[in-house]
Every structure is written in structure tokens, then in C-alpha cells.
Amino acid sequence: MAHMTVATDEIPAWLTICSWIGLALAVACAVGLAVDIARRPQHMAVMSLVWPICALFGSVIWVAAYIAWGRAPRRGSPESGGMGTTLGRAATPRSMGSSVFLGTSHCGAGCTLADLLVEWLLFAAPSVAIVGGLHWVFSDELFAGWVLAYVAALIIGIAFQYFAIAPMNPDRSRARNLGAAARADVLSLTAWQIGMYGVMAIAQLAVFPAWLGGPVATDTAVFWVVMQLAMLAGFVTAYPVNWWLISAGVKERM
Structure with missing residues (x-):
């Protein structure tokens, strides 16, 4: 059954204000990372996109992680030549925990782009x-949107994974690298979406209907703050899966 969504003027003002503050902070973090990365290029090019994209939901957490594990030497500095190799790996090996954090973030960036695209497209x-099954499979647009978001996340995620794997395996064919990207991303992305969809379902099907009378609309700040929390939940559910994928050699250690 479709639900009438709750607009901004029906949401408590304090909640909207807090949501806008949280979103503004996240956008500022993303812009700050993008500016810093432009001056300090990542040794793996795709990570230049991953860090600021993940900051859109992870905010200051991803800024701290970037400073700790991802910040490269300034462009043109003597150290910049030793930061990476033609294979795209860091010169100094990272700990397993930080490598898994980067690998999970890599997955999350694709999910973030997919959800931004699909949610605004549906709006x-x-x-x-x-196309996602509304009326012929599902009666609620929420579930149809999840189908579309999952497919979009797979496409974007595999592309991101390919551009991480290919530089580290230049001797393999494009087809083999693409196959490796698919194997590495499908399980990771599915684990991420389970956590993300779980939080969105609780919020949109239980919490907000009980509190406000229905799920919040896509064009509200509150919706996107809930999406941030859902993405963080996705990170939590995908992290152990990425640990296993990297340990098993299915996914490259970053």
C-alpha cells in the first residue's frame, strides 16, 4: 500500500533545522576533501572520488579516516613520487583494519551515488x-525504489571496483578484470544494502508513520539525514564481509 509522504512543513522545526545542520556539515566535509585531494592526488585515482562521496554520509568520520589513512603528499613534492606505484598500491602497506575500511568505503561510494540518482529520479x-516493480510486483514505491537502487548500485559499484582492480592488474585482460570486479562487489554491495534498507525500512515504515503520520518525503532534509544513518548502517554490515573478501583474496587489498 502506498503511503502519503510528510512534507517539510509537517515536520517539527527543530528536527528540520538539526537535519540541515548535519547535511551542511557533510557537504562541507565532502567539498573540503575534494579540494585537498585536488592538491594531493590519490595514488589510486578512483579514491579521489570515493573519499568526498563517502563524506556525504560519513561527514567528519571520513575526514578523520582520510587524514589518518588516505592523505597523499602534495602534488609536486619530493614525497609524491614515492606514494604509489604504477600498480596503484600504497608504498607503505596499511593495516588490515584500515584496508578493509577503504575497501568498504569504495563499495559505499557506489551505493551513495546510486541512491542519490534513484531517489531524485523517482521524485x-x-x-x-x-520499472522497479511498482503495481506488478510491489504496491509500495519504497520497495520498487530499492530494486532500482540495487541495480544502479551494482552497475556503479562494479565500475568503481574495475577501476580499482585494473591498475593493480595491468597484465590481465579487461574481461578478467571486469569479472574480478563483479565477484568482489556483488557480495559486498548486497551486505551494504541490507544494512541500509533495514534502517530506511524502520524509519519510513515504522518510526515516521507512528510519529508524523507517514514516511518523510524525499525533498526534506530529514529524509537525507535518515539516508546518512542508513548508509552508516550499510557500512557496518558490509565491513565484515569486506574483511572476509580481502582475506580470501576475492577482493584486492587497498
Whole structure:
């Protein structure tokens, strides 16, 4: 059954204000990382996108992680030549925990882009939900949106994974690297989406209907703060899966 969504003017003002503050902080973190990375290019090019994208949901947590594990020497400095190799690996091996953090973030960046794209697409053109199964599989747009977001996340995630794997395996064919990217990303992304969808379901199907009378609309700040929390939950559920994938050699250690 479809639900009437709750608009901004129906949400407590304090909650909207707090949400905007949280979103503004996250955007500021993402912009700050993008500016710093432009001056300090990542040894693995795709990570130049991953760090600021993940800051959109992880905010100061990902800024701290970037400073601890990801910040490269300034462009043109003597140290910059030794930061990475043509294979895209860091010159100094990272701990397993930090490598898994980077690998999980890599997965999360694809999920973030997919959800941004799908949520705003459904907001602008609700009929697109039919492609995800609305009316012929699901009666609620939420579930149809999840199907579309999952497919989009797979496409983007595998592309991100390919551009992480290919530089580290230049002797392999594109097809082999693409296959390796798919194997590495499908399980990781599925684990991420389980955590993310779980939080969104609790919020949109239980908490907000009981509190506000329905799920919050996509164009509200509160919706996107909940999405941030859902992404963090996705990170938590995907982290142990990425640890196993890296330990088993299915996913490259970053």
C-alpha cells in the first residue's frame, strides 16, 4: 500500500533545522576533501572520488579516516613520487583494519551515488518506479525504489571496483578484470544494502508513520539525514564481509 509522504512543513522545526545542520556539515566535509585531494592526488585515482562521496554520509568520520589513512603528499613534492606505484598500491602497506575500511568505503561510494540518482529520479518522475516493480510486483514505491537502487548500485559499484582492480592488474585482460570486479562487489554491495534498507525500512515504515503520520518525503532534509544513518548502517554490515573478501583474496587489498 502506498503511503502519503510528510512534507517539510509537517515536520517539527527543530528536527528540520538539526537535519540541515548535519547535511551542511557533510557537504562541507565532502567539498573540503575534494579540494585537498585536488592538491594531493590519490595514488589510486578512483579514491579521489570515493573519499568526498563517502563524506556525504560519513561527514567528519571520513575526514578523520582520510587524514589518518588516505592523505597523499602534495602534488609536486619530493614525497609524491614515492606514494604509489604504477600498480596503484600504497608504498607503505596499511593495516588490515584500515584496508578493509577503504575497501568498504569504495563499495559505499557506489551505493551513495546510486541512491542519490534513484531517489531524485523517482521524485522527479514517479512513474519510473514501475520499472522497479511498482503495481506488478510491489504496491509500495519504497520497495520498487530499492530494486532500482540495487541495480544502479551494482552497475556503479562494479565500475568503481574495475577501476580499482585494473591498475593493480595491468597484465590481465579487461574481461578478467571486469569479472574480478563483479565477484568482489556483488557480495559486498548486497551486505551494504541490507544494512541500509533495514534502517530506511524502520524509519519510513515504522518510526515516521507512528510519529508524523507517514514516511518523510524525499525533498526534506530529514529524509537525507535518515539516508546518512542508513548508509552508516550499510557500512557496518558490509565491513565484515569486506574483511572476509580481502582475506580470501576475492577482493584486492587497498
